[in-house]
Amino acid sequence: MALPVSSLTGRETRSHSVSRVNAGVRTLALSAVLAVAVAAGCQYPRDPDGTLNRVDGGVMRVGVSESDPWVVMEGDEPSGGAEVELARSFARDVGARIEWVQGSEEELVDAAKEGQVDLILAGLTNKSRWKKDVAFTRPYVETRTVVGAPGGRSYPDDFEGVPVAVELGSDEEGLLEQRTDARVTPVTDLASRRGEPAAVHDYLLDDLGLTDTGTELDKSKHVMAVKLGENAFLVRLERFLLNREDEIRQLLTREGRP
Amino acid sequence: VTPDDRRPEHHDREREGPSREFELPRELVDQQRKAVRLEWITLAYMASAVVLLFLTLGQSQAMKAAWIEDLLSLLPPAAFLIASRLRNRDPSEKFPWGLHRAVSVAYVFAALALLVMGAFVFFDSAIKLVLAEHPPIGVIQLFGQEIWLGWVMIGALVYSGLPAVFLGRAKRKLADDLHDKVLYADAQMNRADWMTVSAAIGGIIGIGFGLWWADAVAAIFISLDIVHDGWKNVRAAVHDLMDARPRRHDAREYHPIVERMNEAVNRCDWVEQGAVRLREEGHVFTGEVMVVPRERALAGDGELLDRLEELADHLLSLEWKVYDIVIVPVKEIDIPSPTMPSRAGKSPKKEESPA
Numbered sequence: 065m066a067l068p069v070s071s072l073t074g075r076e077t078r079s080h081s082v083s084r085v086n087a088g089v090r091t092l093a094l095s096a097v098l099a100v101a102v103a104a105g106c107q108y109p110r111d112p113d114g115t116l117n118r119v120d121g122g123v124m125r126v127g128v129s130e131s132d133p134w135v136v137m138e139g140d141e142p143s144g145g146a147e148v149e150l151a152r153s154f155a156r157d158v159g160a161r162i163e164w165v166q167g168s169e170e171e172l173v174d175a176a177k178e179g180q181v182d183l184i185l186a187g188l189t190n191k192s193r194w195k196k197d198v199a200f201t202r203p204y205v206e207t208r209t210v211v212g213a214p215g216g217r218s219y220p221d222d223f224e225g226v227p228v229a230v231e232l233g234s235d236e237e238g239l240l241e242q243r244t245d246a247r248v249t250p251v252t253d254l255a256s257r258r259g260e261p262a263a264v265h266d267y268l269l270d271d272l273g274l275t276d277t278g279t280e281l282d283k284s285k286h287v288m289a290v291k292l293g294e295n296a297f298l299v300r301l302e303r304f305l306l307n308r309e310d311e312i313r314q315l316l317t318r319e320g321r322p
Numbered sequence: 323v324t325p326d327d328r329r330p331e332h333h334d335r336e337r338e339g340p341s342r343e344f345e346l347p348r349e350l351v352d353q354q355r356k357a358v359r360l361e362w363i364t365l366a367y368m369a370s371a372v373v374l375l376f377l378t379l380g381q382s383q384a385m386k387a388a389w390i391e392d393l394l395s396l397l398p399p400a401a402f403l404i405a406s407r408l409r410n411r412d413p414s415e416k417f418p419w420g421l422h423r424a425v426s427v428a429y430v431f432a433a434l435a436l437l438v439m440g441a442f443v444f445f446d447s448a449i450k451l452v453l454a455e456h457p458p459i460g461v462i463q464l465f466g467q468e469i470w471l472g473w474v475m476i477g478a479l480v481y482s483g484l485p486a487v488f489l490g491r492a493k494r495k496l497a498d499d500l501h502d503k504v505l506y507a508d509a510q511m512n513r514a515d516w517m518t519v520s521a522a523i524g525g526i527i528g529i530g531f532g533l534w535w536a537d538a539v540a541a542i543f544i545s546l547d548i549v550h551d552g553w554k555n556v557r558a559a560v561h562d563l564m565d566a567r568p569r570r571h572d573a574r575e576y577h578p579i580v581e582r583m584n585e586a587v588n589r590c591d592w593v594e595q596g597a598v599r600l601r602e603e604g605h606v607f608t609g610e611v612m613v614v615p616r617e618r619a620l621a622g623d624g625e626l627l628d629r630l631e632e633l634a635d636h637l638l639s640l641e642w643k644v645y646d647i648v649i650v651p652v653k654e655i656d657i658p659s660p661t662m663p664s665r666a667g668k669s670p671k672k673e674e675s676p677a
Contacts, residue, residue: 109529112532112533114532201460202463292455292457293455293458294456295458295459295472295532302460306468
């Protein structure tokens with residue numbers, strides 16, 4: 065190893081450590097700023113567009129799109145639905161008055177992107193294709209689609225040949241066909257076949273007098289959506305939704321009653 | 323013509339256990355072993371970081387970049403380890419020169435990984451800025467506590483980035499000792515790693531303050547630095563494959579050995595004129611020495627052969643990296659060589675000073 069090698073290396077190492085020191089100073093400065101901000105009780109994280117500050121004691125524009133039992137519309141205003149009820153109590157929590165905006169999912173997503181809608185209720189799940197256009201909350205409730213049957217009776221594997229009711233034209237109809245060997249029986253009103261095996265959402269089982277047979281057709285994690293990057297508002301909403309699973313299930317059972 | 327294709331005497335040929343390091347002088351064998359261990363550690367650690375980031379934050383857009391970077395930084399250590407296994411293999415019928423060049427190929431991969439990483443960070447950040455993407459960061463529930471996901475991200479980033487500082491430093495030192503380009507490129511990769519990680523951390527803190535552009539801007543500046551390093555290494559790697567004149571392992575300047583050998587050859591009293599050309603075969607140098615012997619050296623029986631052999635031994639003892647040379651007595655020298663009096667059209671270009 066010739067001499068010039070080590071002398072060169074020396075120079076380089078020096079310039080290298082200078083940049084490291086700079087980075088260190090930068091990080092330190094940042095953490096100091098952060099510590100001060102947190103100590104001063106500032107809002108953290110904050111919204112780039114200040115949504116939370118605006119709705120606090122002001123107006124919250126909530127976009128709604130019909131999606132029974134999450135959002136049930138009557139004319140231009142929602143008449144009920146699990147998400148609608150949740151949004152109402154969230155609005156009370158932040159001290160906001162709700163202004164409903166009705167539209168299709170796409171219209172609402174576009175409006176949220178432009179900051180014209182603060183919150184979207186449309187029975188969205190975390191698999192929704194709007195994932196990249198709006199910010200989803202963490203899933204606040206998980207629902208399952210199952211084959212329900214009256215308790216105490218036994219059925220052959222995969223319900224072979226058993227007539228199983230399913231709502232006409234729903235995705236459950238297709239899933240039932242694919243996943244089981246049941247005789248798919250589409251009906252317009254599930255309540256009319258109360259007490260018979262049916263493919264239903266888990267929150268409807270009790271109402272229909274059915275129990276879960278353990279055959280799961282589908283699972284969805286439900287979310288609400290807000291404008292991308294409005295993190296203070298998002299965090300506030302998520303904190304509100306956390307640990308409310310029981311309350312939400314009750315809401316669903318009530319709102320989803322067939 | 324005396325092709326000196328035996329392994330030179332001064333290279334300790336006693337094979338040391340399973341590692342069979344005959345490319346390196348004995349005092350560097352330990353360093354090489356250390357480097358191999360370090361690269362295994364890097365590989366294992368980065369793999370764990372990749373898994374951690376994927377499991378905890380894989381679906382978050384803001385962390386996807388960090389994840390891809392970690393994935394890319396697996397490439398140089400893997401290339402190094404594979405090349406370390408191959409390069410000591412004996413020449414075979416299929417590979418008559420042995421597999422020294424495995425190291426050159428590894429270097430191409432390592433350099434490309436660095437360049438791709440820089441380019442990726444640049445475009446990723448530029449797109450974020452142009453589309454004005456506001457990254458959403460919500461709340462996560464950990465051990466019954468709800469905390470801002472930003473803090474968790476920072477934790478994961480520190481886990482993936484902090485050891486890179488130390489690994490990079492250690493590798494750089496070893497790369498200097500071993501004159502190892504792959505290791506050197508990997509050290510730069512580690513440096514790139516922790517720099518992008520600190521940018522990402524700064525960015526997340528910035529996002530918390532409502533500055534959605536913070537991480538993109540920080541990352542763009544850092545990406546320029548990485549692209550620069552990557553480009554330099556890719557260039558050096560391609561030059562090596564094209565048998566360019568050997569450079570130091572950090573590509574800063576030409577390796578001094580060609581000049582030293584030239585001087586040694588031309589100092590011999592029986593040599594009228596001599597010229598040396600070397601190429602890099604991975605870790606080691608090989609090449610030809612052309613000599614025009616003086617009249618009197620040609621007389622005498624077998625004396626020339628002795629002289630050639632003596633010269634070969636002497637030249638090989640100058641530098642451990644020179645692994646194999648062929649000395650060719652010629653009537654006239656027609657290869658460009660650094661200290662040769664320049665001739666029309668064939669004079670070597672002045673040394674460009676690399677950045």
